[in-house]
Amino acid sequence: DLKEPRVLACATLRLTSSLLAVALLSSFGSSMLFGYNLAVVNSPANYIKDFYNRTIVSRGGTGVSEETLTLMYSITVSVFAIGGLLGSLLVGMLVSKYGRKGTLVNSTVLVFLGGTLMGCSKICSSPEMIIVGRFITGIHSGISLSVVPMFLGEIAPKNLRGFIGLMPSIFICVGVFISQILGLHEMLGKEEDWPLFMSLVVVPTFIQLTLLPWFPESPRYLLMEKRDIHATIAALKWYRGRCNIQSEIEEMQEEQRSLSLVDTVSVKQLLQDVTVRWQVVSVVVINIGMQLSGIDAIWFYTNAIFENAGIPIPQIQYTTVATGAIEVIAGLIGCFTIERVGRRPLMIGGFGFMGVCCAGITLSLILQVHVSFMRYVSVVCVVGIIAGFCIGPAGVTFLMTAELFRQSHRPAAYMVGGSLNWVSNFTVGFVFPFLQMTVGAFCYLLFSGICALVAVYVFLIIPETRNKTFVEISQMFAARNGVLDSQPVGDTGQLKMVALNGYGTVGSRSSVLGD
Numbered sequence: 001d002l003k004e005p006r007v008l009a010c011a012t013l014r015l016t017s018s019l020l021a022v023a024l025l026s027s028f029g030s031s032m033l034f035g036y037n038l039a040v041v042n043s044p045a046n047y048i049k050d051f052y053n054r055t056i057v058s059r060g061g062t063g064v065s066e067e068t069l070t071l072m073y074s075i076t077v078s079v080f081a082i083g084g085l086l087g088s089l090l091v092g093m094l095v096s097k098y099g100r101k102g103t104l105v106n107s108t109v110l111v112f113l114g115g116t117l118m119g120c121s122k123i124c125s126s127p128e129m130i131i132v133g134r135f136i137t138g139i140h141s142g143i144s145l146s147v148v149p150m151f152l153g154e155i156a157p158k159n160l161r162g163f164i165g166l167m168p169s170i171f172i173c174v175g176v177f178i179s180q181i182l183g184l185h186e187m188l189g190k191e192e193d194w195p196l197f198m199s200l201v202v203v204p205t206f207i208q209l210t211l212l213p214w215f216p217e218s219p220r221y222l223l224m225e226k227r228d229i230h231a232t233i234a235a236l237k238w239y240r241g242r243c244n245i246q247s248e249i250e251e252m253q254e255e256q257r258s259l260s261l262v263d264t265v266s267v268k269q270l271l272q273d274v275t276v277r278w279q280v281v282s283v284v285v286i287n288i289g290m291q292l293s294g295i296d297a298i299w300f301y302t303n304a305i306f307e308n309a310g311i312p313i314p315q316i317q318y319t320t321v322a323t324g325a326i327e328v329i330a331g332l333i334g335c336f337t338i339e340r341v342g343r344r345p346l347m348i349g350g351f352g353f354m355g356v357c358c359a360g361i362t363l364s365l366i367l368q369v370h371v372s373f374m375r376y377v378s379v380v381c382v383v384g385i386i387a388g389f390c391i392g393p394a395g396v397t398f399l400m401t402a403e404l405f406r407q408s409h410r411p412a413a414y415m416v417g418g419s420l421n422w423v424s425n426f427t428v429g430f431v432f433p434f435l436q437m438t439v440g441a442f443c444y445l446l447f448s449g450i451c452a453l454v455a456v457y458v459f460l461i462i463p464e465t466r467n468k469t470f471v472e473i474s475q476m477f478a479a480r481n482g483v484l485d486s487q488p489v490g491d492t493g494q495l496k497m498v499a500l501n502g503y504g505t506v507g508s509r510s511s512v513l514g515d
Contacts, residue, residue: 015160016241022215023152023167029208030104030144031168033111033201035175037137041077043183043317044194049073052127076131080138081426087142088418091150092411094143096225096264100151100218103143104208110140111205119199130198137201142422145398146414153402154218155239157248159467162338162399169395170331177324184317223249224256224407225264255406255471270412275483279404280416282462286347286400287417289454290393291424293354294447297432298385305361305378323386330390342466343396343403347458350392355451357384358444365441403465403473 041048049069057063094103117133148168156164182188188197216222216235223232232252236245265273270280302323306316334346360381368374398417405413435443463476 014241014243015163016239016243018215018241019155019160019164019239022155022212022239023164025208025212025215026101026104026148026151027167027171029108029204029212030140031148032171032175032178032204033137034141034145035172035177036179036201037080037134037141037175039176039179039183040198041073041134043179043189044191044197045073047191047194048076048130050191051122055125055127058125072127076134078426078429079131079135080141081422081429083135083138083140084142084145085419085422085426087139087144088146088422089142089415090139091143091146091418092264092267092415095147095150095221095411099221099226100147100154101212101215102217103147104151105213107140107143107147108205108209110136110143111201114140115199115202115205119195122195133198142418145421146401146418149398150402150410150414151218153399154220155235157240158469159339161403162343162396162466163335165399165402166331166335166338166395168398169390170328170335172394173324173327173331173390177321177328180317180321180324184321189317220252220407223252251469251471255469264408265412267412267415270409270416273409275481276405276409276477278461278477278480279409280413282404282457283401283413283417284420285454285457286393286397286462287420288424289351289450289457290389290397291421291428292447292450293351293385293389293393293454294358294428294444294451295354295385295389296425296428297443297447298382302382305382310375311379323383326383327386327390330387331394334391334395338396339466342464343400344458344462344464346392347396347400347462348392348455350388350396351451351455351458353388354385354393355448355455357381357388358448358451360384362441362444362448365444400462400465403468403470404462404477406470406474 049072052069052072053063091103094107098106114133114136117129117136121127121129121133145168149165152164152167153161182197182200188194216238217231219232219235219239222228222235233245233249236248240248270276273280302320306319307313311319338346358381361378364374364378364381368378401413401417402410432443435446461480463473465473465476468476
């Protein structure tokens with residue numbers, strides 16, 4: 001007798017080495033670059049300005065004013081967000097044409113191009129190469145910031161979707177942390193090293209490009225968009241190990257049948273679709289709220305707040321690195337608790353805690369003139385805002401965007417959420433200096449109010465999605481959207497699974513019923 005291999009029932013699917021590997025690899029080679037590029041221009045700012053000035057002098061014989069240099073540097077920083085906005089608008093087209101994994105693999109060419117331009121800019125005496133390089137790497141970050149959580153959300157089983165889905169946010173924090181460490185004067189924070197510092201993004205991308213193509217595409221994409229049941233089964237076997245995949249195939253086929261007459265929708269169709277009205281509103285609120293929470297302003301002015309607290313200027317760079325370590329720790333806490341406490345508590349608690357800390361900064365900045373220890377309260381509040389953000393909103397926002405929509409609406413939802421995220425990011429960076437000049441310390445009360453409103457919205461509107469299938473989550477919103485969650489069911493020719501050595505294989509519904 002041939003003995004059938006032992007297969008786990010796996011009512012609660014376990015974390016397999018292949019699933020963990022692809023989550024780490026895609027986050028390391030894509031998401032981490034976003035965090036790295038956010039912080040990489042901070043340390044060499046003066047060196048970059050000096051390079052701009054020397055290049056202009058060599059070209060025209062005269063230098064430029066400090067204001068012009070500041071404007072050029074601001075363009076260098078902000079063009080990354082403009083590229084990110086463009087990248088986010090390309091997501092829907094790319095993931096439909098190339099798939100989730102395919103988009104991550106193909107978009108690596110942008111990193112190699114952008115990194116090469118930035119690394120060679122000093123040798124070529126070309127400030128334009130830095131700006132163009134930043135723009136190109138911004139396009140890549142705009143793509144990966146949406147595609148990585150979409151990919152991981154689709155390949156993860158429902159009981160691990162939160163844990164796997166928060167890995168990109170952890171690696172974003174790791175990218176910021178690595179950039180802060182390498183930016184120290186003892187590392188690559190010297191004048192001769194800044195081109196190498198900016199071009200190091202090609203290293204993790206090369207590792208991803210070498211290994212990621214060996215992993216399968218998203219099973220949901222293969223089944224629902226490519227209609228390839230054989231590739232779907234092969235991909236699920238790869239990601240689930242020896243677990244029985246029949247129930248998961250059937251759950252995906254249930255969603256496929258409900259979408260049998262629905263193609264992948266455009267952004268316009270998404271915004272006009274009343275059946276997902278509240279999901280769209282929720283994505284808009286949490287994505288805008290994440291950026292208007294004040295986190296970007298806090299990151300930008302951390303050094304000034306630490307200096308006001310009396311920390312010696314030479315030591316501020318090390319204090320900033322310590323805040324980067326806190327970001328990573330907070331992200332890990334969120335990752336390892338999300339499947340126990342759920343999405344809602346992390347979002348409500350994160351935004352609520354950030355709101356309290358923003359109000360605390362206003363209070364401490366007003367009172368520190370009269371009460372000396374209030375300077376240290378402001379430092380504690382800065383750390384609290386960063387920790388609250390990384391535990392909840394930083395990662396759960398992108399995870400929720402994946403969970404609130406079915407396969408046909410998900411790419412367009414990520415385009416909406418991603419573009420709003422980048423526009424809000426750019427707006428805060430542009431408006432905040434003027435806001436601070438106008439109202440001073442009270443500007444943080446605005447951020448506090450926004451955090452409170454988003455926390456209340458999540459509490460009242462968004463249901464808990466932990467351990468729910470995408471179909472179940474859509475049904476939870478059906479009543480609020482005022483529609484019945486009943487879609488046309490496909491014909492009896494739908495593919496089903498039949499047992500084969502405990503794994504399952506393909507057969508038509510007629511063959512299953514007739515045998």
